[in-house]
Amino acid sequence: AQKVTQAQTEISVVEKEDVTLDCVYETRDTTYYLFWYKQPPSGELVFLIRRNSFDEQNEISGRYSWNFQKSTSSFNFTITASQVVDSAVYFCALSEQGAQKLVFGQGTRLTINP
């Protein structure tokens, strides 16, 4: 069975600090996909990244970076020089090949204080 764990329920930091959101997953498949989504207070899900299980390269997109480590089944997300606009709930999700559906973690509520 697939499972995603985001152990950090809430994180609060001061603007300009770096912050890392943890994500640990479980799956029996060798082919799977990992995602991160941002959910601002308005509710819509904003897609951030999709990574397949065969691509362990770390990804950087502006202030965002992702560290995928199969050895520890983790797909952590780091925001560098955080900004108030980064405040949101962030979800990590997993999709097994062929299953199509996403299984979401519990979410991490990130608050960036000015």
Place this chain on the structure above:
Amino acid sequence: GAVVSQHPSRVICKSGTSVKIECRSLDFQATTMFWYRQFPKQSLMLMATSNEGSKATYEQGVEKDKFLINHASLTLSTLTVTSAHPEDSSFYICSARNGVTGELFFGEGSRLTVL
């Protein structure tokens, strides 16, 4: 702009009435759509998988007679909450998979409040 549109974005209804939520893929054909429910400060939980032209597949614990799903065309899936009760109040989000590219897109969500 949004490629998956949900309507209505907010709905308030009386207990016992039925409410229909639409999920449309705007510029692609979605062979598969998914319906999620999100209670306040909780994660998204998959309710059902909707395949065009066939019956939806419901997740364990989701009442199929209460949450009617219809995927009559490649661009539209509907979720009808029948005989709604206050405990059905939630944020309902759909997602649609592009049948050609396989990409997954989420709608903006529909917030249901049952009085």
